[in-house]
Amino acid sequence: xxxxxxxxDHCSKWYGSVLGISDITWQxxxxxxxxxxxxxxxxxxxxxxxxxxxxxxxxTIRVFGGDPADDLAVRRRIGYSPEHESTYDELTGxxxxxxxxxxxxxxxxxxxxxxxxxxxxxxxxxAMDRPVKGYSKGMRQRTKLAATLAHDPDLLILDEPLTGVDxxxxxxxIDRIRGLATTGKTVVVSSHVLYxxxxxxxxxxxxxxGQVLAEGNLYEIRKLIDxxxxxxSVECDRPxxxxxxxxxxxxxxxxxxxxxxVTVETxxxxxxxxxxxxxxxxLGIDATAxxxxxxxxxxxxxxxxxxxGQSQDAQ
Amino acid sequence: MTATVLTGxxxxxxxxxxxxxxxxxxxxxxxxxxLALVPLLMPLLSKDSPAxxxxxxxxxxTVVLTIAAPILVASSMSDEIDDxxxxxxxxxxxxxxxxxxxxxxxxTPVIALTVAVGLTLSWVILxxxxxxxxxxxxxxxxxxTAGAVGFATVSATIATLAPRFAVPIAVCWLLLFDATVGxxxxxxxxxxxxxxxxxxxxxxxxxxxxxxxxxxxxxxxALAVWxxxxxx
Numbered sequence: 001x002x003x004x005x006x007x008x009d010h011c012s013k014w015y016g017s018v019l020g021i022s023d024i025t026w027q028x029x030x031x032x033x034x035x036x037x038x039x040x041x042x043x044x045x046x047x048x049x050x051x052x053x054x055x056x057x058x059x060t061i062r063v064f065g066g067d068p069a070d071d072l073a074v075r076r077r078i079g080y081s082p083e084h085e086s087t088y089d090e091l092t093g094x095x096x097x098x099x100x101x102x103x104x105x106x107x108x109x110x111x112x113x114x115x116x117x118x119x120x121x122x123x124x125x126x127a128m129d130r131p132v133k134g135y136s137k138g139m140r141q142r143t144k145l146a147a148t149l150a151h152d153p154d155l156l157i158l159d160e161p162l163t164g165v166d167x168x169x170x171x172x173x174i175d176r177i178r179g180l181a182t183t184g185k186t187v188v189v190s191s192h193v194l195y196x197x198x199x200x201x202x203x204x205x206x207x208x209x210g211q212v213l214a215e216g217n218l219y220e221i222r223k224l225i226d227x228x229x230x231x232x233s234v235e236c237d238r239p240x241x242x243x244x245x246x247x248x249x250x251x252x253x254x255x256x257x258x259x260x261x262v263t264v265e266t267x268x269x270x271x272x273x274x275x276x277x278x279x280x281x282x283l284g285i286d287a288t289a290x291x292x293x294x295x296x297x298x299x300x301x302x303x304x305x306x307x308x309g310q311s312q313d314a315q
Numbered sequence: 316m317t318a319t320v321l322t323g324x325x326x327x328x329x330x331x332x333x334x335x336x337x338x339x340x341x342x343x344x345x346x347x348x349x350l351a352l353v354p355l356l357m358p359l360l361s362k363d364s365p366a367x368x369x370x371x372x373x374x375x376x377t378v379v380l381t382i383a384a385p386i387l388v389a390s391s392m393s394d395e396i397d398d399x400x401x402x403x404x405x406x407x408x409x410x411x412x413x414x415x416x417x418x419x420x421x422x423t424p425v426i427a428l429t430v431a432v433g434l435t436l437s438w439v440i441l442x443x444x445x446x447x448x449x450x451x452x453x454x455x456x457x458x459x460t461a462g463a464v465g466f467a468t469v470s471a472t473i474a475t476l477a478p479r480f481a482v483p484i485a486v487c488w489l490l491l492f493d494a495t496v497g498x499x500x501x502x503x504x505x506x507x508x509x510x511x512x513x514x515x516x517x518x519x520x521x522x523x524x525x526x527x528x529x530x531x532x533x534x535x536x537a538l539a540v541w542x543x544x545x546x547x
Binding site: 015051052053054072073075076078080082084086087088090091095099100102103104105106107108147151152 | 318319320321326329330332333336337340341398399400402403404405406407408409410547
């Protein structure tokens with residue numbers, strides 16, 4: 001059996017009296033994993049611990065079998081992209097990535113070529129000789145990712161790489177990150193948006209209040225989530241007609257009507273989506289939006305923590 | 316590509332190059348350059364003897380260092396921490412002391428050069444070698460280079476201790492305490508960088524001056540290294 005890339009053992013981190021992560025025991029065997037959690041859940045803290053930027057207050061974290069905070073050879077194998085978009089704005093994209101590649105251990109003579117290759121991989125070659133201060137958010141993110149890649153690390157830690165970028169850039173970045181997975185690298189990517197993670201990987205760890213609440217295949221997590229009532233909202237011109245059509249279905253627990261549409265609480269989201277679509281078509285209803293408030297991560301975490309609370313009560 | 320871990324010297328050199336490149340494209344370096352040229356008014360306007368004006372210049376350039384070093388070094392270090400660009404450095408396989416060393420190695424020559432240019436121009440205005448000897452000029456440039464290292468190190472230390480207000484705190488400390496106490500004819504002056512710098516430049520106190528300068532710089536460097544290892 002191969003050793004895990006990351007192994008956290010009862011790892012906790014406090015910032016003074018503020019808890020970052022709490023007693024996390026977790027292993028990352030490899031591949032692409034999404035860290036999913038709302039803002040302040042502890043994702044960034046866990047990633048900084050993995051990157052060797054922080055030391056645990058208690059417990060240990062090992063990366064490639066070593067301590068990333070103290071072992072520079074371990075840190076050499078890590079590429080970390082921070083959540084914020086601050087960079088050395090006075091530099092051009094090429095200068096920035098070259099400097100950071102050299103600092104990551106690429107020999108000075110090779111750092112320029114490595115930077116250009118990484119920028120090209122991220123689709124930034126045409127703009128690489130412009131100052132970073134003129135870049136859009138999407139360009140900054142891609143430049144940051146190029147800086148993360150340029151020294152050819154084995155583990156990529158990408159903290160919210162899709163934050164603030166426009167939909168086109170988002171699609172491009174997702175594409176590039178998925179491409180990295182095919183090169184055999186281990187990629188840890190965080191987000192507080194479920195569909196962003198879904199677009200990147202099926203393997204996730206759900207982090208909430210400093211703890212790994214659930215981990216595994218996204219499908220498994222979704223099944224766990226789907227055990228709980230799930231809400232689906234439809235904005236439409238005739239909410240009462242739609243409510244009447246759907247109310248009798250056995251999976252529907254509750255139907256709420258307001259001026260803008262209908263919200264259905266269901267125990268079987270997949271069937272509910274089908275039934276709603278069928279009713280809209282059959283009745284000729286003008287539906288303008290279909291959303292699931294439960295895709296909002298906070299609701300998912302409430303479900304999961306509620307589940308944990310119930311199981312603890314049962315014990 | 317054969318990436319390895321840079322040695323401390325290699326990392327310091329790489330960080331110094333990055334620091335200089337950024338400084339040359341920023342505004343602080345021009346502020347320091349202008350500041351270093353202000354004392355030129357003294358030899359231009361004064362009717363006192365060249366020796367007396369030179370003595371004033373030594374004191375004035377010591378004060379210039381107390382402002383130029385925070386403007387360049389403390390701001391560079393504090394911006395790194397405050398703007399969170401330090402994350403790019405913290406996450407790379409670098410010993411953290413190299414970040415302090417890179418800032419000091421990169422910016423001290425800039426500070427020393429601006430003062431050396433100002434001092435040399437003053438020397439020329441005063442009548443060059445006929446009024447103030449070349450040896451005195453060389454001693455002054457050497458003293459201010461050593462002083463620049465001390466002031467830069469103290470500024471970097473203050474930036475690691477209080478990144479958010481590093482420049483005003485460093486200026487206040489160096490200008491109000493260090494320069495003032497350093498100018499006093501009193502034993503306490505040995506705890507200031509200004510005293511050592513001035514002693515070297517004037518060729519007086521050639522034991523206590525350099526020793527106090529070296530000790531203070533070493534203490535400041537040790538404190539900065541200790542502190543930067545604990546910044547999260």
